[in-house]
Amino acid sequence: xxxISKLAMTAAAIFFxxxxxxxxxxxxxxxxxxxxxxxxxxxxxxxMVIHEWEWNDTARQLSxxxxxxxxxxxxxxxxxIAQDVEAIYPDAVVVDADGYLVxxxxxxxEQDELIAKMVMExxxxxxxAKKFMKKARxxxxxxxxISDMRxxxxxxxxxxxxxxxxxxxxxxxxxxxxxxxxxxxxxxFMAQEAQVLYPQHVTKDASGYxxxxxxxxxxx
Numbered sequence: 301x302x303x304i305s306k307l308a309m310t311a312a313a314i315f316f317x318x319x320x321x322x323x324x325x326x327x328x329x330x331x332x333x334x335x336x337x338x339x340x341x342x343x344x345x346x347x348m349v350i351h352e353w354e355w356n357d358t359a360r361q362l363s364x365x366x367x368x369x370x371x372x373x374x375x376x377x378x379x380x381i382a383q384d385v386e387a388i389y390p391d392a393v394v395v396d397a398d399g400y401l402v403x404x405x406x407x408x409x410e411q412d413e414l415i416a417k418m419v420m421e422x423x424x425x426x427x428x429a430k431k432f433m434k435k436a437r438x439x440x441x442x443x444x445x446i447s448d449m450r451x452x453x454x455x456x457x458x459x460x461x462x463x464x465x466x467x468x469x470x471x472x473x474x475x476x477x478x479x480x481x482x483x484x485x486x487x488x489f490m491a492q493e494a495q496v497l498y499p500q501h502v503t504k505d506a507s508g509y510x511x512x513x514x515x516x517x518x519x520x
Contacts, residue, residue: 344459451476
């Protein structure tokens with residue numbers, strides 16, 4: 301699984317109902333000393349880098365949740381790394397009882413406008429791709445979900461995925477709501493942009509609107 305991979309992105313279905321609570325985010329450390337095989341997934345507009353990793357043996361010894369998938373109640377293995385955040389916003393990082401760094405999401409949101417927007421709009425799921433993808437799979441068959449620009453409003457670019465596509469947050473417009481699109485993800489890619497680079501991962505629904513296979517796009 302890679303970023304927003306086996307996220308089925310959900311774009312982030314993605315990624316990206318799709319919100320991650322501050323309590324949930326603060327629950328575990330994202331200290332690089334607990335990681336191995338770290339891979340860059342994308343860069344947010346504020347310059348912060350989204351990574352994916354595996355938890356190492358030290359992490360697994362701290363808690364069994366570091367060895368479980370998110371679907372099994374485990375901790376996310378993608379997002380911001382605490383040391384990266386500490387270099388920019390030292391007040392937004394605390395030390396847990398075991399001496400490892402934990403990102404204080406509420407504090408980070410106070411200091412960074414983009415993070416605040418993502419948390420408020422559910423965009424924190426882009427950082428926690430597996431959770432985002434799990435919800436994306438529910439939104440459409442084989443990980444494909446509606447992501448047509450014609451159905452969106454209040455579009456804001458939040459970063460760039462490693463596959464070259466821009467990542468956005470948005471709200472569904474009146475047309476989307478009239479079609480029954482209410483609980484679909486509001487963070488991810490624009491189908492029209494993906495159609496240019498990856499037409500094989502873009503399909504149409506019964507109404508002719510574009511859908512994205514986030515699972516495929518996130519594995520690129």
